[in-house]
Amino acid sequence: MxxxxxxxxxxxxxxxxxxxxxxxxxxxxxxxxxxxxxxxxxxxxxxxxxxxxxxxxxxxxxxxxxxxxxxxxxxxxxxxxxxxxxxxxxxxxxxxxxxxxxxxxxxxxxxxxxxxxxxxxxxxxxxxxxxxxxxxxxxxxxxxxxxxxxxxTVPAAAEPVPERAPDRVVIIPTLPRQALIYRLSGDWNPLHADPAIARKAGFDKPILHGLCTNGIACRAVLSSYCGNDPARFGGMFVRFSKPVMPGETIRFEFFEEPDRLRFRAIAVERDSVVLDRCSATLV
CATH class of the missing domain: 3.10.129.10 (Hotdog Thioesterase)
Incomplete structure (x- = not known):
């Protein structure tokens, strides 16, 4: 390099x-x-x-x-x-x-x-x-x-989410064709559309874009804490842990703190953390 x-x-x-x-x-x-x-x-x-x-x-x-x-x-x-x-x-x-x-x-x-x-x-x-x-x-x-x-300069490492029960849980299902719709916004990587290419990459089927999962997290924060008003949304950080498979259900677990929200996202069908050490700020 x-x-x-x-x-x-x-x-x-x-x-x-x-x-x-x-x-x-x-x-x-x-x-x-x-x-x-x-x-x-x-x-x-x-x-x-x-x-x-x-x-x-x-x-x-x-x-x-x-x-x-x-x-x-x-x-x-x-x-x-x-x-x-x-x-x-x-x-x-x-x-x-x-x-x-x-x-x-x-x-x-x-x-x-x-x-x-x-x-x-x-x-x-x-x-x-x-x-x-x-x-x-x-x-x-x-x-x-x-x-x-x-x-x-590099940012400080993200902190783990609290070791306690979440204050709020939000469930959002994805569609089997979710990646085929999302890719029309600009990410044409065939990994998210072509089953043969996905298999070569080690996946059973095309995976969901990471930034699509990120956007779904934004959707969860908007609906649960902002009344779907973008003016109340200050920002968000996510760490990508594992990919989401289109059609899976995502469970968002929110932990409320005085100055921010902490959260993680779990693919319900696999009980697998797909976004971790996440945070969001509200206006």
């Missing part, structure tokens, strides 16, 4: 426009509107009074899979998406044009044979006004690297 090339990388600005169709399609990919008579979710899937799901900031103005470029020396085949965090500075407009500014905030070297963590940051701005919308951080686990040095 070429640490200096990664440190000095310039991805430039990326602009992306999205309209009501894009906003609605993203929400449908997270399962909003599963009950078409649920008027609380209707504003996310109907243009009459359209609202944008806050987690859409994770998807917009994406720089592409730059780690696949051989000049950086990253063993991209063994790369895993480890963590995702976003903070809202103002609610997402229902439609508009955003500008994304990227940087690699740091590389955390775990040592030879132990991998490395790469932390990248995206700041999203309204392209017309220049107002900051959100700050997004992604952590990539480079399993095939390590022992090559690091740089920058």
């Amino acid at each position: 070429d640490i200096e090339k990664i440190r000095n990388m310039q991805l430039g600005s990326i602009e992306q426009s999205y309209d009501k169709r894009d906003t609605i399609l993203y929400a449908l990919g997270l399962g909003f509107g599963a009950d078409p008579m649920d008027e609380a979710e209707l504003p996310f899937v109907y243009e009459g009074n359209l609202l944008c799901v806050p987690s859409y900031v994770n998807v917009l103005c994406h720089p592409g899979f730059w780690a696949q470029d051989a000049e950086y020396g990253i063993d991209w085949v063994k790369l895993l998406h480890a963590e995702q965090e976003f903070k809202m500075h103002r609610p997402m407009p229902a439609t508009g044009t955003l500008r994304g500014e990227y940087r690699v905030a740091g590389v955390e070297d775990k040592g030879p044979g132990r991998g490395a963590l790469l932390h990248q940051e995206k700041e999203l701005f309204d392209a017309a006004s220049g107002e900051k919308i959100a700050t997004v951080r992604s952590t990539l686990f480079l399993r095939g690297n390590g022992g090559e040095g690091g740089f920058g």
Whole structure:
């Protein structure tokens, strides 16, 4: 891994426009509107009074899979998406044009044979006004690297959720075709659609996108603690533990603290933690 090339990388600005169709399609990919008579979710899937799901900031103005470029020396085949965090500075407009500014905030070297963590940051701005919308951080686990040095500042490790009964439990089923809908919002990786490719990757069937599971967690927080009002949603952090299989039921266990929510997500059918050490802040 070429640490200096990664440190000095310039991805430039990326602009992306999205309209009501894009906003609605993203929400449908997270399962909003599963009950078409649920008027609380209707504003996310109907243009009459359209609202944008806050987690859409994770998807917009994406720089592409730059780690696949051989000049950086990253063993991209063994790369895993480890963590995702976003903070809202103002609610997402229902439609508009955003500008994304990227940087690699740091590389955390775990040592030879132990991998490395790469932390990248995206700041999203309204392209017309220049107002900051959100700050997004992604952590990539480079399993095939390590022992090559690091740089920058890295965030503190996330704390385990409390060892007690949750204050609230939210159950959200996913659809067998969930990944086929969600991928239309921009992640075309065939791992989430083609059974043959999923089998080659070691899965019985295509898996759900990690950022789809992330968005479903955002949906759970919105409905349970924000009254489905995006203006009350401050931000969220998740650690990806295991993939969700489309059609599984996700159980969210929330632990209420004075300044934040802590939570984890469990695939009910396998009793397997799929999101761990998670937190959310409310406005």
